Amino acid sequence: MCTECGSYLANALATDLRKSKMESYITEINLVIGEIQNALDHLKSWMEPEKPKKNVMTLLDTLRIYNDPRGVVLIIGAWNYPVQLSLMPIIGAIAAGNCVILKPSEVANASAKALAELIPKYLDSECYSVVLGGVAETTELLKERFDYILYTGSSSVGKLVRSAANQYLTPVTLELGGKSPVYIDSTVDMSVAARRILWGKCINSGQTCIAPDYVLCTRDVQYMFVEEAKKVLQEFYGDNKKESPDLCRIINDKHFERLVDLMKDGEIAVGGGYDASDRFIEPTILTNVKPTDPIMQEEIFGPILPIMNVDNAYDAIKFINSRERPLTFYIFTTDKTVQSLMLDNTVSGSVCVNDTMLQFCVDTLPFGGVGQSGMGAYHGKYSFDTFTHKKSCLIKSLNKLGENLSR
Numbered sequence: 001m002c003t004e005c006g007s008y009l010a011n012a013l014a015t016d017l018r019k020s021k022m023e024s025y026i027t028e029i030n031l032v033i034g035e036i037q038n039a040l041d042h043l044k045s046w047m048e049p050e051k052p053k054k055n056v057m058t059l060l061d062t063l064r065i066y067n068d069p070r071g072v073v074l075i076i077g078a079w080n081y082p083v084q085l086s087l088m089p090i091i092g093a094i095a096a097g098n099c100v101i102l103k104p105s106e107v108a109n110a111s112a113k114a115l116a117e118l119i120p121k122y123l124d125s126e127c128y129s130v131v132l133g134g135v136a137e138t139t140e141l142l143k144e145r146f147d148y149i150l151y152t153g154s155s156s157v158g159k160l161v162r163s164a165a166n167q168y169l170t171p172v173t174l175e176l177g178g179k180s181p182v183y184i185d186s187t188v189d190m191s192v193a194a195r196r197i198l199w200g201k202c203i204n205s206g207q208t209c210i211a212p213d214y215v216l217c218t219r220d221v222q223y224m225f226v227e228e229a230k231k232v233l234q235e236f237y238g239d240n241k242k243e244s245p246d247l248c249r250i251i252n253d254k255h256f257e258r259l260v261d262l263m264k265d266g267e268i269a270v271g272g273g274y275d276a277s278d279r280f281i282e283p284t285i286l287t288n289v290k291p292t293d294p295i296m297q298e299e300i301f302g303p304i305l306p307i308m309n310v311d312n313a314y315d316a317i318k319f320i321n322s323r324e325r326p327l328t329f330y331i332f333t334t335d336k337t338v339q340s341l342m343l344d345n346t347v348s349g350s351v352c353v354n355d356t357m358l359q360f361c362v363d364t365l366p367f368g369g370v371g372q373s374g375m376g377a378y379h380g381k382y383s384f385d386t387f388t389h390k391k392s393c394l395i396k397s398l399n400k401l402g403e404n405l406s407r
């Protein structure tokens, strides 16, 4: 990506979310550049037809799996990482040979406009186009026939997209959200754990699909976590959090008001400040929340971290399994038995042990949800495969030699 494009997109991200330049590059632009480089490095081998193993009946034949493009792909992006969530899927779709229509989220208006300006400058408009608009325009688009749809956004709209796709039996990848839990036990070095959890929670001011949504731990661990969290937040953002250049703003008034309402649940252990004029919400930790509180019912998508007390790892597993399958699950423990217990007994789109968010940045790991948090996955070779039809092919000669073998 050219330097001017990077700056142009970073400025748009600053307008939409007050994202700092550093955060824009780390969490959006550089990920896109890495994904492009990875595709360029491996495209030749990805495209190569596979030569599957033969069975006795086909010993004299040729078997191939060809990687055909799906055709025309619709990519619908979300507002929280408006650049990355639009461009990462496009890279896989182009690599696999498809034409693409991108519909970025209207909620991140400046970024959507920047993409609509830049994409036609660098890509052939006959094959790749950007459609701007909101619900009405997306609803119209979804009436058209596509060969594949990749949607990123909420589960409720995901259902609408899938049902529109059904009309033509169009396959879909749905990258959705949900409540991603964090389990912390007493074996961790809390200064490290708190740092990693709060970094994952506060980046983009918590407006991240894989942000740690809530913490499960015992009361003792909670005490240690809260004490460390105060130090970490002070170190990250200083005394006056609102003045920190590193805290993004909430995308719009609707989400700001929703988050302020959610802060009324439980008790504020850390933070709690906000300013409507600037859509600023201070990183906040809530204790004494109940599973029935709104904050424990809906995806938070903001810098508020509630803590639910559990007695042990079994209790935490039971709690997680009683809810919808999360997009991701964070396990903080040095106890390998507890790590295995949790990995073996929970279902989530991904898991990261003793850190947060990093699983997203590895192009050799498929990224996607399960159940209500999504279907299908992409990134790296998984993107190429998502946008590829695997065409099975058996090629036989008309020679009579193989006649008895295969019949």
Ligand code: NAD
Pocket: 076, 077, 078, 079, 080, 081, 085, 103, 104, 105, 106, 107, 133, 134, 135, 138, 139, 152, 153, 154, 155, 157, 160, 174, 175, 176, 177, 178, 208, 209, 210, 299, 301, 327, 369, 374
């Ligand atoms: P959003 O409001 O930007 O909507 C996403 C897209 O859907 C937009 O392009 C929008 O125009 C379109 N849309 C909205 N309502 C529609 C409707 N009624 N009919 C047709 N199209 C419609 O984003 P959002 O839904 O608020 O995004 C937040 C959610 O997305 C969260 O749940 C988050 O966890 C999830 N998310 C998931 C991922 C992931 O990769 N799994 C990434 C980012 C966000």
